[in-house]
Amino acid sequence: MDSRAVHDYLAGLQERIVAALEILDRKGFVRDSWQRAEGGGGTSCILEDGQVFERAGVNLSRVHGARLPPSASAARPQLAGRAFEAIGVSLVLHPRNPYCPTVHMNVRFFSAGDIWWFGGGMDLTPYYGFEEDARHFHATCKNALDAVGADYYPRFKRWCDEYFYLRHRGEPRGVGGIFFDDLAEERSFELTKSVGDNFLAAYVPILERRKEFAFGAHERSFQAYRRGRYVEFNLVYDRGTLFGLQSGGRTESILMSLPPRADWRYDWKPEPGSAEEKLYTDFLKPREWI
Numbered sequence: 001m002d003s004r005a006v007h008d009y010l011a012g013l014q015e016r017i018v019a020a021l022e023i024l025d026r027k028g029f030v031r032d033s034w035q036r037a038e039g040g041g042g043t044s045c046i047l048e049d050g051q052v053f054e055r056a057g058v059n060l061s062r063v064h065g066a067r068l069p070p071s072a073s074a075a076r077p078q079l080a081g082r083a084f085e086a087i088g089v090s091l092v093l094h095p096r097n098p099y100c101p102t103v104h105m106n107v108r109f110f111s112a113g114d115i116w117w118f119g120g121g122m123d124l125t126p127y128y129g130f131e132e133d134a135r136h137f138h139a140t141c142k143n144a145l146d147a148v149g150a151d152y153y154p155r156f157k158r159w160c161d162e163y164f165y166l167r168h169r170g171e172p173r174g175v176g177g178i179f180f181d182d183l184a185e186e187r188s189f190e191l192t193k194s195v196g197d198n199f200l201a202a203y204v205p206i207l208e209r210r211k212e213f214a215f216g217a218h219e220r221s222f223q224a225y226r227r228g229r230y231v232e233f234n235l236v237y238d239r240g241t242l243f244g245l246q247s248g249g250r251t252e253s254i255l256m257s258l259p260p261r262a263d264w265r266y267d268w269k270p271e272p273g274s275a276e277e278k279l280y281t282d283f284l285k286p287r288e289w290i
Contacts, residue, residue: 001116003085006109006189007062010089013107013196014060017091018045020200021058024207025050029058034250039064040085044253048260052100052211057256058091065247068112082112086247088120089196090240092257093203098223099213101126101133101174102230103203104257106240107196109189118188119181120195121156122202123164125174125230127223128275129283133206134175138289140202141178141195148191156180161286166233171284173233177202181239222276224263231262 018029027050035041042061047053068084088108095102107120124137138157145152160179165172178195185191234241234257244254270276 001109001111001189003087003109003111007087009193010087010107010109010196011060014043014045014058014089017089017200018058020204021047021053021056021093024204025052025056027051029056032253034253036063036248036250038066038248042250042253044250044256046256050096052095052097052207054094054096055256055260056091056093057253058089059253059256060089061249061253062087063247063249068110084110084112086110086243088240090257091199094227094259095207095211097211097213098127098215098219099210100207101210102227102259105196105199105203107192108240109192115184117182117184118192119183120192121160121177121179122195122199123160123174123177123179124203124206125226126279126283127226128219129175129279130210131282131289133209134283134287134289136205137175137177137202140198142290144194144198144202145178145191147194148187152180152191153178164233166229166237168236169229169232171229171280172286173229175283175289176286221263224259224261225265225268226279227259227262228264231258234258 022028025047027047029045029047032044032046040063042059045058047056064085066083068080068082086108088106090106092104093102102125105122109118110116122141126133142153145156156178157176160176161172163179164176241254270280
């Protein structure tokens, strides 16, 4: 696999996504390039306190090192201790409006000697659920994968439901999407590109539908409470976060995925019949959205 071609695609993907989001928010991203002591570096594109996004981060990294971190070799223990190269784009968008869902997308490539693989996906985390949004997001994900192979969506949708699950809470992070890892098939790069190329089509229409919805302190408070779950997942389970920290990555760039504001309350329960309760009863459970 030609790692230069992978890097060139991912660098272009970062620029395309950032350009589209800048038009949407009408505020520019700060571009922050960095170098890693052991080898490699990247560019973090960050937007904070925008008109639409409270925080948005779109990161590109290309790093290499002498020993593959444990989080990257967990599924391939025979590679533990090998030299490695990792290239990826990772983004998390936290809109200000609680009716707009948070979204995450990641596409990445690893190589360790003569062994290589791809991983990634995208998933949606609403605070107030809309079936129209969940169906649109999943349909776009399915179309992206069907262009490469009809068997991918059911497999990667199920993988996403299982991966983005807070076991200590007994609940999913959101309404899912697609997730894959350790993919080393003939069309892996083509599939990864299709995921990246379809991200804006999956998310931007949802954002445009919801970003002008009126909201108040009550909705913002619930958003902050649910964002606490997002923090818990990223710090306890997320492989990308663990890999970044274990590999000596740049902490500011790794933790850009966290929301600027979050809240925790003791044993809180939503009011029966409320829109907040509907998130739990109708959306925070595995469903076939298509």
